Amino acid sequence: MSVTDFFIPILVVPKGNNKSIVRAGGFTKLVEPKRSRACAAALKLECIKRRRGPPITRPVKVTYVFRRKYRKADARKFTLRGCVPSIFPCDTWADLGNLTKQMDDALKLSGIIKDDKLIWSYGETRKVWDETTGVNVRIEEWTI
Numbered sequence: 001m002s003v004t005d006f007f008i009p010i011l012v013v014p015k016g017n018n019k020s021i022v023r024a025g026g027f028t029k030l031v032e033p034k035r036s037r038a039c040a041a042a043l044k045l046e047c048i049k050r051r052r053g054p055p056i057t058r059p060v061k062v063t064y065v066f067r068r069k070y071r072k073a074d075a076r077k078f079t080l081r082g083c084v085p086s087i088f089p090c091d092t093w094a095d096l097g098n099l100t101k102q103m104d105d106a107l108k109l110s111g112i113i114k115d116d117k118l119i120w121s122y123g124e125t126r127k128v129w130d131e132t133t134g135v136n137v138r139i140e141e142w143t144i
Contacts, residue, residue, distance in 0.1 A: 002141040004112075006050045009134040012066055013039035014098035015105065040102060040109075047110030055114040056141055062107070063123030063138040066090075066099050067130040090127045100125060103135060112139070 019030040032040075068090055104116040113119070123138065 002143070004050075004052065004139040004141075005137070007134055007136050008043065008046045008050075009132070010039065010042050010046060011068065011133045012043065012099050012102055012135050014094035015040070015102040016095070016098045036102070040105060043102065043106035044109045047106050047112055051110055051112050055111045056118065056139070057114045059118050059120045059142040060113060061121040061123050061140040061142065062104075062119050062125075063136075063140075064100060064103055064125045065136040066093075066096075066127040067132055067134050067136070068093055068127065069131065069133045070129040088129045090129050093127055096125065096127055099127065103137065107137075107139075 013036050015032070015036055019032055022029055022031045070088075100122065104119060107113050108116045120142070123140075
């Protein structure tokens with residue numbers, strides 16, 4: 001089983017359903033928000049830096065840990081509760097499904113995996129408050 005681990009120090013902006021309707025030349029199309037497109041481009045570049053060899057063509061298990069830097073007010077809450085921030089679940093941030101969509105597309109567009117339909121499991125994917133912002137990515141290639 002081949003395993004790839006890396007960290008991307010970017011706040012992942014969710015890929016959501018809030019697309020804008022744009023009319024051009026008598027046609028209408030849906031356009032992803034600028035912030036989401038900018039995040040997708042940055043994630044793609046970061047993933048390209050971490051690519052090793054040709055795209056993975058076997059089923060993979062992917063685990064994401066989305067980390068968001070906590071605010072000062074949150075730090076006080078953690079201290080009062082005696083919690084360790086890196087394991088404190090983040091429930092006020094974006095939808096986990098939309099975050100994983102953004103990362104799946106970045107892995108595909110960067111050429112790490114051939115297609116995001118090859119992802120058969122998401123492992124222990126979660127979003128947490130932490131001292132750093134970014135996403136930990138772990139890709140486990142399935143082998144016989």
